[in-house]
Amino acid sequence: MNGPADRAQLALLLEVAGTPKPGNVDRERDLSALRFEHFLAGAVGSRTGLDMAEAGDPVGAAFERSVAGMATQEGGNTQFGSLLLLVPLVSAAAAELTPERCDDVVSETTVADAEAFYRAFDHVSVAVDDPPADAAALDVRRGSDAIPAVRERGLDLQSVLELGVPGDDVAREWVTGFERSFAAADRLGDRSGPVVDRTAAVYLSLLAERPDTLVVTRHGESVAADVRERASTLAERDAVVTDRPAVTTFADDLVAEGINPGTTADLVAAGLFIALERGTISV
Template structure:
């Protein structure tokens, strides 16, 4: 029987193995500077941090350790956002992997957890928006240099996530009780076929529902909305069931344009973990 840390590592591996996932690395498609094997190595490298969370460590230090291990491969940031979802979910699984328990885990985070979160940015480059002017000293891209300002304001990690909504879809999961992650788990359990196909289908359904915030950050809101509208058309046509090849032009176009719906992939990974933990996904 796999431990929660083992299921979290497996969720990362299953997420990158699902195909097609338009704009993202999968087992059939690499990006120019980020390849399938980087994601495999990132998932394995994150295991020690996930194990810390499973053993009861605080969310911040466990997350920092997971990111540090993830970053040992040469591709750079492979699963930062996914780990920010998985670490508190793994921590919640010590008691009960439910939305109320997961909410309690993140709401009980401390200033020390926030400091660890900031230090994680010293290990890898992460695409984030410029902060509001009154938050410039708390820009996460400053990494550990921002910790004195963080401590002066007494902000917990949950406080930081609250201030990142609505522009960050991963932060929204923290604030909204991981609602999309748990919904993704239900869809994965209800779908038919190999888990790689189900992963691709759930990814596309999530992308069709809400514009990806990483796309909005790296490009603009209009691009994020266009991607969501195109995904919604494919979902409405049931393309992955009736004509999987119909998704390929969309996937190729996003890669060619450098449009990467990474936040949607992060939520998919969280859904896979929840499904594995609940026994709804059997391998």
């Protein structure tokens, strides 16, 4: 390992290797069109953008580059949300990886960063909620077509992500000092055993905590609440360790219903990076 970009790339790889991670691609499970190998290629492709973040390039440009590289594989969107967390974390790590420094990185973002963020949506299709009626011009799914509206309103990237918070727990990290990412890192460090096993346990604990916002977007709040509730029951008895078959059954059910708690996987990737960076886990 050399620097933060290496560790961010490793975090992407460890995240997808962590198994069982019900509803997500993992070491033991492919989804129909989205396979393990696509995540491997996404992690490889992301690297140049992560290098830019480590080198101190603007967060927006580094993010757009990482997404463009990630999107060169054939599976579609593999790690957009993970990169939206990792890029500012790598940027902060170049100085000091603390919630305060992360806040600084976020508050220092500019309109140019926001423009690059919108351009990132040109590279890959991302599942997001409809924006509020008064913000249709800023719909991220418009990609670079939305840039004139961004400029007109003078929105920096922090402001853009604040708009996204209600329905997106990746955006929420940007305005909370990456609260759950740091919590995930603490939990990863507190557990023992191979990192890929810790990853599965921490994934379940995060899924138990709040409804996954990607599941809300795709299936509604009721389904997301049910998934959270079921994860909670399993996490309470640390089922990844004590009753793995029960977790596998949960995973089978989610896959059968097409439910993919992708936001929770993104938070795990961020937690893995922080834990690697702080040395509380190592491989």
